[in-house]
Amino acid sequence: MNNELIHLNHISKSFGDKVVLDDLDLVIHENEFVTLLGPSGCGKTTTLRILAGFESPDKGSVIFEGKDITNLPPNKRQLNTVFQNYALFTHMNVAENIAFGLNIKKKSKSYIEDKIHYALKLVGLEGFEKRSVSNLSGGQQQRIAIARAIVNEPRVLLLDEPLGALDLKLRQDMQYELIRMKNELKITFIYVTHDQQEALTMSDTIVVMNQGYIQQMGSPESIYNEPENAFVADFIGDSNLFPAVFVRDELIRIDGVEFACVDKGFGTNKPVDIVIRPEDVELVAPEKGTISGTVTDLIFKGVHYEMCIDVNGREWVAHSTKPHIVGEKVGIHVDPFNIQVMNKPESEDEEAAGANE
Template sequence: MSNKLIDLQNITKAFDGSIVLDDLNLYIRENEFLTLLGPSGCGKTTTLRILGGFETPDKGRVIFDGRDITSLAPNKRQLNTVFQKYALFSHMTVAENIAFGLRIRKKSEDYIRDKIRYALKLVNLEGFEERTPDSLSGGQQQRIAIARAIVNEPKVLLLDEPLGALDLKLRQDMQYELIRLKNELGITFIYVTHDQEEALTMSDTIVVMNQGYIQQIGTPEDIYNEPQNAFVADFIGDSNIVNATMIHDQLVEIFGVKYACVDTGFGTDKPVDVVIRPEDLELIAVPENEDQSSEEYQKALRKITRINPGYFEGTVSHIIFKGMHYEMEVQAHGFEWLVLSTRMFQVGTKVLMSVDPYNIQIMNKPESEDEKAVSMQEIV
């Protein structure tokens, strides 16, 4: 996991005058499961196609294993692609599909037969040699597409939203399958998806992209827990993103209420964005029309201030049962807070709401107008 296997340097690409990738820099290590994640049009597929050799960047270089392959033809590259819609050769049998690359490389028929058997075993489709692609289900076709790619022993496998066309259950099964495959093959996987859950489940490294820029690179935990900007926070999972002011280190003011937090180094009285994950908000119910000086209220107050000195008073305005938890909306200070909780609160319940200082994520406001456009457009 140390060698830089692929190095993308200053990649810029435009189609018909509109910029798709803008000065992209990214390296991929050997044996890494790297995911390019972002909404459609963010440039993730173009990045993959540049790696595969199907597009040539306008500017920049692609270094593969120390060699410049920027303008090398796709058939000369040591990587193979699994396409979004499988792209199996429909007039060939499964065996002929898998053998396609090997026959071009003039391998012996014995070698090819062994390889086909090995690959089909690897994707759990033994005995499918003589079937035709159109007699297979979507999931099976995808496995054949993977088998066809890996028999060529590529150093890198590129996967372009390979699970996009499958239904939810199958998609989850295939995710585990892909992780197992990667571990057995010991090669680098570069995976493109717009599905954040898929990215979080499978990746060693996630590259979040938007409008041709890389927004953040990190492990799934980093990306989820420490989003670097509002775009990442919003794209990865649900979150509450609000304007706030950093009073000084470890104290942030949200809607006029001062909260303890753990972040430092943002300066004093500085406008910031705050991200709070819905599952991190904690609620305590207080009976409606309850006098603030009553014992009941004081007890709730003591409980909530043990979490954080700052708290909101709000009203549950919406609740949906989601199986493992309830999804609620809480009205407080004119903002609809999204809250996930295993406990149920009736609509109309008055609640006290707060959050552990560790779970308040402070982010700098985008500085330039450009950056702002990149990060805020998707949210609003």
């Protein structure tokens, strides 16, 4: 892993009676693409604003390269922010928008022109210098906002849901553009979104947040394949999330039916939560399944079919390239490696704190 660049050291923040961040502790490394992911109100944008210097924490400190910058104003930090609404100046053309920060720093005219040319080339908008920003598309405005940030040569680029206003196809295109830019610029990206697919596509590290706590932090693969609690399992991707009983090591019971698993150490006959991804639900002949049920819904999703199966009143969801018609009886088989066992929270506070408890 690269060198530690940022440490959000036990940050707490409240607005009135509402606790937005509760003892958040987060380390970010150099040249990492980190995504803060979670539902509205989880604290991800407040975290970004504290890092940028637009908010002050009630407790804790912001450490940058080993130095405390908690009380440093935004313009003195080696970070630049790209907002969801882009915050472009409509009375200025593209070049003037990009040069705004450089002019404040009193950079030379030739330096500024070189930087504008470089930034526009990087975001794929060469020749747009004289255009009015109000005549640009949403995607073009977003690129100009990024260009304006990167000409200041920040060590860290903060992006607060910058693709939120774009249509799906453009969002997907810009995701790949951001990955390319990050690799070319060799700087740290910290990205805020509530879009799980966006996080899975772009990130080196995903930080899943809820109610002011970090629920889980890790690579996209580990977050998706090994969620640590029910919130993460439900928030990241489609899932079959069921209560179960951990009978003993490598054996669980779902609705009275025993399934082999590979997990150990959860105790004996202990209530747990389990997650099985829909693509890991294998539909077989009724007599060959561990359990069987009836198909109640069939939806074509383009690359696969999504089917809902009623099993004694509990709904299972399966993804497969082979459709099974509504009303058909099917068996369900799940490979032991594809059953993820998680501790069941014993209180609401423990559920909110998730993996931090």
